[in-house]
Amino acid sequence: MEGAARLNGTLATSFVGPQSLQKSYTLVTASDGITGTFATFDTEGLPSFFTSSLDYSSNAVSMSLASAISAVPGLTANESALASAIDGALNNASGSAIGELPSGLSAFYDLSLSEVPSALNALSGQAYASEQSVPIGDSSYSRQAVLGRLRQSAYAGETGPVGALAFGGPATVQPGSGSPEPAGAAEALAYATKAPVAPAPVATTEGPIFWAEGFGGLKSNDQKRRRRPGRPGRRLFVSFHR
Numbered sequence: 001m002e003g004a005a006r007l008n009g010t011l012a013t014s015f016v017g018p019q020s021l022q023k024s025y026t027l028v029t030a031s032d033g034i035t036g037t038f039a040t041f042d043t044e045g046l047p048s049f050f051t052s053s054l055d056y057s058s059n060a061v062s063m064s065l066a067s068a069i070s071a072v073p074g075l076t077a078n079e080s081a082l083a084s085a086i087d088g089a090l091n092n093a094s095g096s097a098i099g100e101l102p103s104g105l106s107a108f109y110d111l112s113l114s115e116v117p118s119a120l121n122a123l124s125g126q127a128y129a130s131e132q133s134v135p136i137g138d139s140s141y142s143r144q145a146v147l148g149r150l151r152q153s154a155y156a157g158e159t160g161p162v163g164a165l166a167f168g169g170p171a172t173v174q175p176g177s178g179s180p181e182p183a184g185a186a187e188a189l190a191y192a193t194k195a196p197v198a199p200a201p202v203a204t205t206e207g208p209i210f211w212a213e214g215f216g217g218l219k220s221n222d223q224k225r226r227r228r229p230g231r232p233g234r235r236l237f238v239s240f241h242r
Contacts (some may be wrong), residue, residue, distance in 0.1 A: 005030035015045035079120040
């Protein structure tokens with residue numbers, strides 16, 4: 001405009017959509033200078049995770065826009081890292097325009113600030129890496145059961161410190177071995193009393209041998225919302241051999 005401009009009141013801007021947003025807009029120019037500032041500033045239609053600011057010079061007022069997903073409160077470390085990557089891609093796009101998200105993520109522009117953390121959590125991909133580790137972890141139980149039984153058999157009958165290696169694996173039950181029965185229900189439960197001293201290994205020369213080992217575990221999400229598989233694993237490993 002020609003002449004001087006005195007600013008006050010509310011500056012209202014309206015955005016039709018996130019496409020072709022510019023990094024900076026010149027809103028007011030005055031040939032004879034500008035005095036005062038706007039009391040309030042509205043940005044209708046701007047995505048919730050964008051920040052806007054007014055820059056005043058002697059004869060112009062401009063508006064700057066930037067993606068600030070990483071500034072959303074309550075983000076975990078993984079969510080914050082993803083948010084920073086998105087901010088960098090949008091804000092550091094070449095030219096005067098802000099970059100745009102891929103069409104598959106266009107719904108991200110319509111999220112409220114409270115919905116942003118859960119969306120970042122779903123996009124971070126950490127659950128997929130965790131799921132791949134589950135079968136590897138589960139397979140260790142069966143390996144330990146078999147190796148424990150093999151170790152037990154190899155050291156059966158040994159005395160001294162080495163004899164301890166005959167225990168701690170799957171329990172062996174042999175018909176007619178004459179093992180004493182527990183005195184009561186409490187004694188039969190491993191968690192009811194302290195474990196008794198392990199008995200001497202029972203010779204396994206008669207009849208078939210039955211042994212079994214149960215194992216299981218549970219993994220769940222922690223307080224920082226880092227994904228961990230939340231399904232229980234319960235297995236029973238059973239074997240008969242001579």
